[in-house]
Amino acid sequence: MRLANKTALITGGNSGIGLATARLFVAEGAKVTVTGRNQATLVAAAKELGPNALAIVADATDIAATERAVERAVEKFGKLDIVFANAGIPGSTPLGGTSLEAFESVIRTNITAVFFTVQAAVPHLNDGASIILNGSVISVLGNPGYAAYAASKAGVRAMARVMASELSPRRVRVNVVSPGAARTPIWNGAAPTPEAYAALDNRISRSIPLGRLGEADEIARTVLFLASDDASNVQAAEIFVDGGSTGSPAGAPIYRG
Numbered sequence: 001m002r003l004a005n006k007t008a009l010i011t012g013g014n015s016g017i018g019l020a021t022a023r024l025f026v027a028e029g030a031k032v033t034v035t036g037r038n039q040a041t042l043v044a045a046a047k048e049l050g051p052n053a054l055a056i057v058a059d060a061t062d063i064a065a066t067e068r069a070v071e072r073a074v075e076k077f078g079k080l081d082i083v084f085a086n087a088g089i090p091g092s093t094p095l096g097g098t099s100l101e102a103f104e105s106v107i108r109t110n111i112t113a114v115f116f117t118v119q120a121a122v123p124h125l126n127d128g129a130s131i132i133l134n135g136s137v138i139s140v141l142g143n144p145g146y147a148a149y150a151a152s153k154a155g156v157r158a159m160a161r162v163m164a165s166e167l168s169p170r171r172v173r174v175n176v177v178s179p180g181a182a183r184t185p186i187w188n189g190a191a192p193t194p195e196a197y198a199a200l201d202n203r204i205s206r207s208i209p210l211g212r213l214g215e216a217d218e219i220a221r222t223v224l225f226l227a228s229d230d231a232s233n234v235q236a237a238e239i240f241v242d243g244g245s246t247g248s249p250a251g252a253p254i255y256r257g
């Protein structure tokens with residue numbers, strides 16, 4: 001049990017990477033609070049995760065709701081050892097076709113809410129706690145149509161470094177996990193049918209050196225590492241879990257003879 005006696009908060013813990021991480025954390029002995037906006041998937045997550053989990057409806061862009069969720073988590077399970085600020089949205093914001101509202105919605109959820117989630121948690125953290133922020137390969141790849149999302153995830157990396165400086169006196173670690181394309185419901189909007197999903201999967205996989213999308217569990221296991229004492233000297237780092245997309249893009253199947 002790598003997280004025995006630890007308490008964790010996971011935003012966006014009712015789907016995809018957040019839910020996979022919640023499952024793993026509970027299996028490793030943690031008491032876990034998950035948040036999200038969708039009541040039905042939160043109820044399902046709570047049922048699946050069992051008595052060592054608490055699910056709370058809280059929109060991460062609502063600062064007061066986030067503060068209340070942190071307080072409820074602490075009331076139930078005690079001060080926090082782990083915060084995974086994972087909630088995020090995709091969003092297409094191409095040059096020439098983007099409203100201020102669409103741009104700001106991505107920024108509000110993916111950066112502003114991440115900052116205020118951490119700010120809400122800070123007074124309730126045990127010294128030596130671990131904070132993990134969810135970034136993305138898109139912060140460095142320059143994918144067309146993703147200006148706001150890319151900026152938001154680059155902002156997450158920059159913020160993590162500042163937060164690590166501010167929280168190091170309390171031995172609180174702040175790190176980023178940056179997934180490459182991974183098989184989660186985040187793609188459902190872009191690929192609403194099984195056929196569209198298969199085509200998208202095939203197209204993206206050809207651009208990844210390891211030749212496939214990632215799985216939520218693979219990211220969850222990296223989050224577990226960063227959350228646990230195994231990463232006790234890892235501070236202000238960013239770990240890519242991306243099949244080589246950022247480190248060795250020229251190894252992708254599309255470049256093979």
Ligand code: NDP
Binds near residue numbers: 035041058061135137
């Ligand atoms: P999902 O769509 O499965 O999960 C997103 C989660 O975020 C949901 O639980 C959702 O819950 C929650 N969420 C979104 N907005 C809010 C909000 N305002 N308040 C509270 N919760 C919110 O996608 P993933 O698991 O893939 O995404 C998780 C993170 O991983 C995101 O930050 C994403 O950017 C990042 N990522 C994902 C990649 C991928 O390919 N899957 C690649 C790179 C990064 P609800 O709808 O109930 O609010």
